[in-house]
Structure formats: C-alpha cells, structure tokens
Amino acid sequence: MNGPRTLVFGLGITGRSCVEFLHGQCPVAACDTRADPPFADIGPVASGAVPLVRPDALDYRDFDRIVASPGIPLTHPFLLRALGGGLEILGDIDLFLAEARAPVTAITGTNGKSTVTSLVGLLLDAGRGATRTGGNLGVPALDLLDDDAEHYVLELSSFQLERLHQRGFTVASVLNVSNDHLDRYASYDTYVRAKRRIYRGCGAAVHDADDPDTRPVEDLPGIALNADPRWRLTDDEILLDGTPHPMTAFRLAGRHNARNLLAGAAIAHVAGANLADAREMLRGFRGLPHRCAPIGRIGAVRFIDDSKATNVSACAAALAGFGAAPGGRGRSVVLIAGGDGKGASFEPLKGPAEAYVRHAVLLGKDAERLERTLSGIVPTSRASDMDEAVVRAHGRARDGDIVLLSPACASLDMFENYEARGAAFAAAVARCGGTA
Structure with a gap:
C-alpha cells in the first residue's frame, strides 16, 4: 500500500478514530502505553488489519510520521526521539x-x-x-x-x-x-x-x-x-x-x-x-449535564451539579456566577468541594468563598488542603463520601440557599470520572428527599 508509514500513538477514543480514518489510505500501525488499551478490541486493530505494536518494540525509523493522541504528551521519550530523527508529529485535527x-x-x-x-x-x-x-x-x-x-x-x-x-x-x-x-x-x-x-x-x-x-x-x-x-x-x-x-x-x-x-x-x-x-x-438552551445543572430541590433549597468544575477557576466562576446573579443575596451558597487538586493552589477560592459561601463541605484527597485554605474565611466540615456530604450540606443550608457541588478538583481519587461524581451527587440528593 502506498502512502506514508504512519503510527497512531495512543488508542483512546481519538486514537481509535485516527486508526479507522487512516486504515486503507496508508500503511498504519497502532501503539498504546497501557497494557489493556480501551479500543484495541474493536475495528481494524482487533481484526489484525492494523498491527498493535508493543511500546518496548517501537522504533521510530519504521515510520514516516506519527499521529499522537491528545493524551500522549509531546515530551514522551519516544516522541522526542522521533522528533530528533526528523519525523513529523501530527494530531487528529x-x-x-x-x-x-x-x-x-x-x-x-x-x-x-x-x-x-x-x-x-x-x-x-x-x-x-x-x-x-x-x-x-x-x-x-x-x-x-x-x-x-x-x-x-x-x-x-x-x-x-x-x-x-x-x-x-x-x-x-x-x-x-x-x-x-x-x-x-x-x-x-x-x-x-x-x-x-x-x-x-x-x-x-x-x-x-x-x-x-x-x-x-x-x-x-x-x-x-x-x-x-x-x-x-x-x-x-x-x-x-x-x-x-x-x-x-x-x-x-x-x-x-x-x-x-x-x-x-x-x-x-x-x-x-x-x-x-x-x-x-x-x-x-439548558446547557450540558454536570455543568451548573439544576438537579432538584429539598423544600426551598436548590441543588446544583457542577461536577465538571475540575479546577479552581471553574469553581470560582460558579461561586461568583450564582452568588452575584440577579437576586443573589450574600452568603447563600453551601459548597461541596474536594477531590484531587492536581497540585494547583486553592488560593483563588478565598475571595469568592468569603463573598458567597455560607459553609463548605469538603471531601476527597485534597480536603485537608482545601480546609487550610478556607480556614478563617468560611466554616468547613469534612465528609467521607457523597451521601454524607449532601446530608451535611443540606443541614447547613437555609431556605433560598443553593447547595452547589463544584469540586475545584479532579474526580479520580474517589470516582471513575466527573460524570460518575455528578451521578453520585444526584442520587444522594434523591435519597435525602430531593425532587426535580
């Protein structure tokens, strides 16, 4: 087959699309650093039409170009060797x-x-x-x-x-x-x-x-x-x-x-x-799931799922967004936050927390770090899981308040992904008597 010999490096959802697009156009092989790549069992890789090369068997000289999936950093040693050898590193776009x-x-x-x-x-x-x-x-x-x-x-x-x-x-x-x-x-x-x-x-x-x-x-x-x-x-x-x-x-x-x-x-x-x-x-327009999505009420308290807020700036924006919205009234947000902060500073939360948060319920890997940041600014409490977090948050909320899940952190310390975290929040609210 004619065309540039191409390696697709990374077999996530984007890498799978690259393999299927290139198959039949040029000689193509695939590689993934994981022992069990998520899409190796479907399509041309599963059939053997596109060979799956082990990472330890890779030699950049076997290829003319590399299509690197977004999850593979450009600082990966193999990509650096390939770049040094004059190969072109492309992306799916x-x-x-x-x-x-x-x-x-x-x-x-x-x-x-x-x-x-x-x-x-x-x-x-x-x-x-x-x-x-x-x-x-x-x-x-x-x-x-x-x-x-x-x-x-x-x-x-x-x-x-x-x-x-x-x-x-x-x-x-x-x-x-x-x-x-x-x-x-x-x-x-x-x-x-x-x-x-x-x-x-x-x-x-x-x-x-x-x-x-x-x-x-x-x-x-x-x-x-x-x-x-x-x-x-x-x-x-x-x-x-x-x-x-x-x-x-x-x-x-x-x-x-x-x-x-x-x-x-x-x-x-x-x-x-x-x-x-x-x-x-x-x-x-209602927006997307887990992005400041209303999920229900318990009495006069509203519950908002912003599980997609996996970084500090997203949480700060949500706090300011609800606290400063027309009709906002001082500290009317009870915040549920925490998870894996990925080493980021929580300092930018101090201002919006002081302005808008009545109480913060903290959980996950970086709960202690969050607690230190918010100490003296807002009252805090700890929860071991999402059910406990929702019960504690509801107990601190007053009529007209919002209980906001906006973690400021990634979810992988406790959940499969942010969607699973949001689903756990919704289920916990329902178990507390929440209605849509």
Whole structure:
C-alpha cells in the first residue's frame, strides 16, 4: 500500500478514530502505553488489519510520521526521539482539516468550552441537521466528516492545539484561560501559547477583552467581547448585537453562564448564524449535564451539579456566577468541594468563598488542603463520601440557599470520572428527599 508509514500513538477514543480514518489510505500501525488499551478490541486493530505494536518494540525509523493522541504528551521519550530523527508529529485535527470541505469554527478555553461549543452548533444548525459538532466534546473530529455537512463546530483542548500544524479555522475563539493542566505544561505561559495556536491563520476571532490571555497575537476581524458595546454584559443584561436581554430570560443560570451565552451567540453570529431567528433557542438552551445543572430541590433549597468544575477557576466562576446573579443575596451558597487538586493552589477560592459561601463541605484527597485554605474565611466540615456530604450540606443550608457541588478538583481519587461524581451527587440528593 502506498502512502506514508504512519503510527497512531495512543488508542483512546481519538486514537481509535485516527486508526479507522487512516486504515486503507496508508500503511498504519497502532501503539498504546497501557497494557489493556480501551479500543484495541474493536475495528481494524482487533481484526489484525492494523498491527498493535508493543511500546518496548517501537522504533521510530519504521515510520514516516506519527499521529499522537491528545493524551500522549509531546515530551514522551519516544516522541522526542522521533522528533530528533526528523519525523513529523501530527494530531487528529491535522488529518481532519486536510479533509474537511465545509467551514470550521473552533473553540477552546479552560472552562465553558463544551457548553459554548454545543450552543454554537445549535445556533448555526437552526434545526437543519447540516452542522456537525464535536471534537474534544463527544464525537472525535474525524468521525464528524460528512460530504453533506455545511459547517463544523469543534471543541479543542490545549493538547490537540499544541500538536496542530495546519492553519486556517474559519472562526476561532479562546473563551478564557486560567491555571489548569500545569502537571502537563512547564509554565502557565506555555499553556497560554498552546491555547492561542487556535488563532493561527483563522478568518475571524472572538475573544474576551476582560481576559488578555484570550487575545489573538495579531489583529484579526471579529468581536472583542465586553469592549464592543454591542456585545457585552451589564449587571443584569446581556447585549447581543446591540439588543439587551435580561439575564433572567435565559434558562442557563449564573453570571459565568451569561458569559458563555454571550460568547456562544457572538461566535455563531460571526460564523453566519441568524440570531433573530434563533432567539428562543438561545433563551431555552439548558446547557450540558454536570455543568451548573439544576438537579432538584429539598423544600426551598436548590441543588446544583457542577461536577465538571475540575479546577479552581471553574469553581470560582460558579461561586461568583450564582452568588452575584440577579437576586443573589450574600452568603447563600453551601459548597461541596474536594477531590484531587492536581497540585494547583486553592488560593483563588478565598475571595469568592468569603463573598458567597455560607459553609463548605469538603471531601476527597485534597480536603485537608482545601480546609487550610478556607480556614478563617468560611466554616468547613469534612465528609467521607457523597451521601454524607449532601446530608451535611443540606443541614447547613437555609431556605433560598443553593447547595452547589463544584469540586475545584479532579474526580479520580474517589470516582471513575466527573460524570460518575455528578451521578453520585444526584442520587444522594434523591435519597435525602430531593425532587426535580
């Protein structure tokens, strides 16, 4: 078979999509550092059509290029040897862009990118079924390729962007940048540079003027949110293309989600959506599971699942979002937080906790570290599991309060993933008598 000899390094969901895309186009092999790769038992790897090479048997000289899955750091010793030997290291988005024939809108950010990507996809599609939405969100980019697609909307992680060679998204946006994944990057500046790669060669950009780290390095057409008077937030309104909308008119709650709505509408507008026709869709957008999702009430106390808040900035945004929302009243949030903080500082939680948190219930690996940070700022208590956390939180809440699961930490110390953590929270609320 002709074509470059290609190794797909990493057999997660993205690596699986790369193998299936490349199979039949060029000689391809696969490798994974795990003893039991999750997708080795399906498709061309399972049938033997694509050989699975053991990591200790790899020799970069057997290949012309390597497609590295996002989960494989570019500092992996094999990749460093391959780069030193002159091989090209690609990502799945390079393969996608070489094949896509419709405009591509790309979105990244530390927090909110899945919510905004989903919203942009809905607004652009407007019920026609011709917009394909995915990437780091759900369906891998290569699985979206479709001759009938009129537009692609991709959520991209910094891990995908750092290995991207191709240029030229139709519209690109960095929503926000804050400390995360610093276990993977040498510095915060390196992380910011990876995010900003999304703007290289793009046709138009949408960024938040309130966050200088989201700004393109070069001047580009588009929208600077909160600097453009037609696209900004006020204390209680969202201005969309100059038209004011009260925040209370939207199903998506919290000021941080108002920022997501503003960004999503602006990106969709720049990409060609007719917002006048999509107003009800925008107002009725409910967001995604485990992202500030209301799950029920016990009496006059509301319970909110923000299990996707796996870093400090996401938790801080949720606290400010609910505490400073129209109708917010002082310390009206009982916070459930904790898990694996991945070495991040919890110091940025002090301000929003002091302003908005009545009590914090802490659990998981870094509960003690969180407790030290919040000591003297808000009362805290410990819980050994989610059921105990919900019981304690409900006991501290007053009528009109919100019990907010927003962990500021990864979930893997106690749960399979953040979805399982959110499901455990919902089940615990139900066992306490919560109703939808």
